Amino acid sequence: MRASVHPRVRGVLAAIATAALVVAAVGVCGDASAYEDDAWREAAQSFDRFLDDHPWVARDLQRDPTLVNDPGYLEEHRSLREFLEDHPRVRGELRRDPYAVLRRQHRMEREERREREITREEMEGFDRFLRDHPAVAHDLRSDPSLVNSRSYLGDHPGFRDFLHDHPAIRQELQGNPYAFMRRWERYAEHSEHGGKKAAKQR
Incomplete structure (x- = not known):
């Protein structure tokens, strides 16, 4: 036999259930909207720029986001x-959920990459730089991953400055160094053949 519930008790239980649903919904929306306000977008863009300028840190955090909260890693x-001391919002979000923040940074990077396709002029600029710096060109042909080496960039400030001034090139090169260098080699070969052909026609 099914037990009856007093109408007043039933009303209280319904109110509690409704309140629980509201709290849960607010919690979910709060988590989702935590990354949507203008202040966070500005902070996230600053963090994105920091990672662009420090590819070795970006690489470490991609492998293990919890390093951002490791005192030993921060000391080194x-x-x-x-950066984290100067950006408390980023620091707080990373402490709360480093994996979520890094996933969002990765999505932001992909979106920016789609928005910033490498133009012919940018590739020409990269080609000119390597022609003017044959030692760097030789190094990158031998080991494209050097573009993500802190020590290599420190030893070649001209190359580091070039990457800083050309964010689209930097993102593609540091994100996919081997693929980008193959792309450059095809471009350089095509440009060289085109130049020789034009010279013969004169």
Whole structure:
């Protein structure tokens, strides 16, 4: 026999259930909207620029996002520690859920990459730089991953500055160094053949 529930008790239970649903919904929406306000977008863009300028840190955090909360890692990477000290919103979100923040940064990077296709002029600029710096060209042909080496960029400030001034090239080159260098080699070969053909026609 099914037990009856007093109408007043039934009303209280219904109110509790409704309140629980509201709290859950607010919690979910709060988590989703935590990354949607203008302040966070600005902070995330700053973090994105930091990772662009420090590819070795970006590579480490991609492998293990929890390093951002590791005192030992922060001690060895003063630039990251100082960035987090200057950006408390980013620091707080990373402490709360580093995996979620890094996933969102990765999505932001993909979106920016789609928006910033490499133009012919940008590839021409990269080609000119390597022609003017044959030692760098030789190094990158031999080992494209050097573009993500902190020590290599430190030893070649001209190359580091070029990447800083050409964010589209930097993102593609550091994100896919081997593929980008193959793309450049095809471009350089095509340009060289085109130049020789034009010279013969004169």
